[in-house]
Amino acid sequence: xxxxxxxxxxxxxxxxxxxxxxxxxxxxxxxxxxxxxxxxxxxxxxxxxxxxxxxxxxxxxxxxxxxxxxxxxxxxxxxxxxxxxxxxxxxxxxxxxxxxxxxxxxxxxxxxxxxx
Amino acid sequence: xxxxxxxxxxxxxxxxxxxxxxxxxxxxxxxxxxxxxxxxxxxxxxxxxxxxxxxxxxxxxxxxxxxxxxxxxxxxxxxxxxxxxxxxxxxxxxxxxxxxxxxxxxxxxxxx
Numbered sequence: 001x002x003x004x005x006x007x008x009x010x011x012x013x014x015x016x017x018x019x020x021x022x023x024x025x026x027x028x029x030x031x032x033x034x035x036x037x038x039x040x041x042x043x044x045x046x047x048x049x050x051x052x053x054x055x056x057x058x059x060x061x062x063x064x065x066x067x068x069x070x071x072x073x074x075x076x077x078x079x080x081x082x083x084x085x086x087x088x089x090x091x092x093x094x095x096x097x098x099x100x101x102x103x104x105x106x107x108x109x110x111x112x113x114x115x116x
Numbered sequence: 117x118x119x120x121x122x123x124x125x126x127x128x129x130x131x132x133x134x135x136x137x138x139x140x141x142x143x144x145x146x147x148x149x150x151x152x153x154x155x156x157x158x159x160x161x162x163x164x165x166x167x168x169x170x171x172x173x174x175x176x177x178x179x180x181x182x183x184x185x186x187x188x189x190x191x192x193x194x195x196x197x198x199x200x201x202x203x204x205x206x207x208x209x210x211x212x213x214x215x216x217x218x219x220x221x222x223x224x225x226x227x228x
Binding site: 003033035043044045048055056058088090092097098104105106107109110111112 | 129151154157158159160161163189207213214215217218219220221
């Protein structure tokens, strides 16, 4: 069974540009969450999607957005990139949202985004 | 608010020895889950072990076990018979809803 697939693996952008990251969940998983990982702030929750709807959102500015498609694949978009957006962006999928102890999240390898 | 604290930025252990990684947390919820995730240089977060708060029995997965002290809000990870492949960042995480709250992580070095 294939794991969570994130593309691209690495991305270099300049300030002011926008970027789109992709995540394909494990087959059958319908909930997708995104996390940002930086050395300073650690791992922070961005948002969660289920059935093409954003169910929850972390404390990030509106420049960060996402969507989920009918096949459960998800994309996140960051507009007007800033230097501080340089991070590893991790996607995680689970069967359904909610109690993650019962249905734990499985993570992808992440997309390393560097802003110049 | 939920917080997770890992007070050991780095730990070192020799192969075949035992090491314990510490984690404390704070939550006002009565029903929650605790996790240890491992992140090797490949970057993928791998679930090592999980504990349900209402279960008093400590979880065990092969060489990995936890010491869950609910009253003290402590959740430590013990790795027995350490192997070179155990070298990684270890993150403690707490969940009582839709997302995981992670600690800052502990970098584990395994020496031959």
